[in-house]
Amino acid sequence: MQNTIxxxxxxxxxxxxxxxxxxxxxxxxxIGFNHIYEAETGVTALDILRxxxxxxxLTDWNMPAMTGLELLQRIRREPxxxxxxxxxxxxxxxxxxxxxxxxxxxxxxxVKPFTxxxxxxxxxxxxxxxx
Amino acid sequence: xxxxxxxPFLRATLRVLKTMASVEARPGKPFLKKDGGAHGDxxxxxxxxxxxxxxxxxxxxxxxxxxxVAGMLGEEIAEITxxxxxxxxxxxxxxxxxxxxxxxxxxxxxRTSIPIVVSGPRHTIKHQCNGQxxxxxxxxxxxxxxxxxxxxx
Numbered sequence: 001m002q003n004t005i006x007x008x009x010x011x012x013x014x015x016x017x018x019x020x021x022x023x024x025x026x027x028x029x030x031i032g033f034n035h036i037y038e039a040e041t042g043v044t045a046l047d048i049l050r051x052x053x054x055x056x057x058l059t060d061w062n063m064p065a066m067t068g069l070e071l072l073q074r075i076r077r078e079p080x081x082x083x084x085x086x087x088x089x090x091x092x093x094x095x096x097x098x099x100x101x102x103x104x105x106x107x108x109x110x111v112k113p114f115t116x117x118x119x120x121x122x123x124x125x126x127x128x129x130x131x
Numbered sequence: 132x133x134x135x136x137x138x139p140f141l142r143a144t145l146r147v148l149k150t151m152a153s154v155e156a157r158p159g160k161p162f163l164k165k166d167g168g169a170h171g172d173x174x175x176x177x178x179x180x181x182x183x184x185x186x187x188x189x190x191x192x193x194x195x196x197x198x199x200v201a202g203m204l205g206e207e208i209a210e211i212t213x214x215x216x217x218x219x220x221x222x223x224x225x226x227x228x229x230x231x232x233x234x235x236x237x238x239x240x241x242r243t244s245i246p247i248v249v250s251g252p253r254h255t256i257k258h259q260c261n262g263q264x265x266x267x268x269x270x271x272x273x274x275x276x277x278x279x280x281x282x283x284x
Contacts, residue, residue, distance in 0.1 A: 019218040022204055023151070062224070064245060091228025094235050111232070112225045113150035 004127045007032040009055025014038075014045040014071065015089075016063045024058055024089065027116045031123065042066030046074055049081045056123070061090035061097070069104055076105040085126045089114070132262045132282045133183070136234065137161065140187055140280050141267055143229035147222065148271075152202030156276075159268035167257055170268075170277035171195070173211050173250040175223030178259045179231070181241035185282030186259040187227050191219065195274030216248045223248070226278075 011033050015021045021038045028036050037052065039045035043066060048054065057075065061068040068088055075081045085107045090097070093111035101109055107129070108122045141158055148154040174190035191199070193211060200218045201207050208215055223246035231241045249256070258264055258281035267278045 017217055017221040017224070018214065019200070019203065019221045026205060062245075091225055091232075093228070093232035112228060113147045115150055 004131050005032075005123065006055065008034055010035040010037060010052060011056045011058065012037045012039060012045060012048055012054045014040075014042065014057065014059040014063070014068065016040055016060065020060065020089075024119070027119050028058075030116055031120050042068070042071035042074070045071055046078075046081075049075065049078070049084070054081070054084055056126070057084055057086045058089050058119075059086060061088055061092045061101075069101060072101065072104050072106055085130060087119075087122055087126060089119075132185075132265065132280075132284060134265070135237075136183075136185075136239075136282055137265050137267070137280050139230040139233040139237075140226065140278055143226045143233065144189075144267075144269065144278050147225045147229055148199060151222075151225065152199045154199050154202050154271055154273075156269040156271050159270065161265050161267045164264040164266040164279055167255040169249070169254045169256050170266075170275070172252070173216060173219050173248065174254065174256055175219040175246045175248045176256055176258070177223050177227045177246040178244035179227065179241050179282075180244075182234075182239040183282050184260050185262060185280070187223070187230070187281075188256045188258070188279045189219065189223055189226065189276060190256065190279070191276040192274040195271055195276050198271065198273035211250050216250060220246045220248045 013024045025036050059068040087108045088101045088106045089110045091112045107126045169190045171190035172193040176188040178186050227243045260283045262283045264281040
């Protein structure tokens with residue numbers, strides 16, 4: 001893992017619940033990431049993605065106004081963000097949801113509840129595939 | 132109400148609290164709840180639609196939820212603040228989501244709404260259907276909470 005992940009890259013966590021953002025932030029810090037940004041909505045996330053060089057996005061699915069799936073589709077459409085790895089972290093565990101997210105360009109998928117180890121493995125898988 | 136719908140919520144509650152907060156909860160004997168009075172000091176409720184319509188609620192005693200959130204976030208909070216209410220909303224989301232996934236695997240299709248969180252003394256919980264309400268009491272080292280599940284007949 002040390003050879004495949006740049007822990008100094010910026011990671012963006014998108015969730016409408018501050019508890020989940022904080023929880024994921026703690027997990028990311030534990031894994032070794034140093035620069036973690038948070039967004040409460042998809043719109044804020046897109047603003048951050050346009051103004052900052054983000055290396056990885058973790059997003060919830062069920063959010064008001066713009067869902068995580070819509071955010072993912074917007075990320076993939078915009079030239080500046082189309083290649084950023086996206087990990088969906090969601091309560092939507094049905095097979096069709098996973099298929100829909102992968103079709104829309106998600107790099108990986110975590111179903112809540114999750115352990116820190118699961119998040120670590122999913123992130124490792126993303127960077128292993130991409131490298 | 133189809134009692135098959137209740138156990139997935141019980142299992143989801145145990146799994147979410149253990150995985151996300153390292154809290155072991157022990158379920159007590161389920162009972163029919165006749166009134167809308169909340170069991171605890173802070174409650175979350177979420178509407179469920181699909182195969183049939185209904186809702187699920189969680190109601191935590193103060194000490195119980197403070198300990199659960201400490202387990203989730205690794206930080207102690209002394210009172211029921213907006214952070215605690217946010218955590219109750221997310222727990223309501225996760226538990227209903229995990230139960231919904233299990234019900235989905237059994238062939239029942241459900242969707243859930245955005246949770247609502249209420250706190251304060253003598254608050255009430257209004258389920259979003261006219262069916263019976265089954266309540267499952269849980270005990271933890273730091274206090275009690277109650278899960279209620281209500282679906283149309």
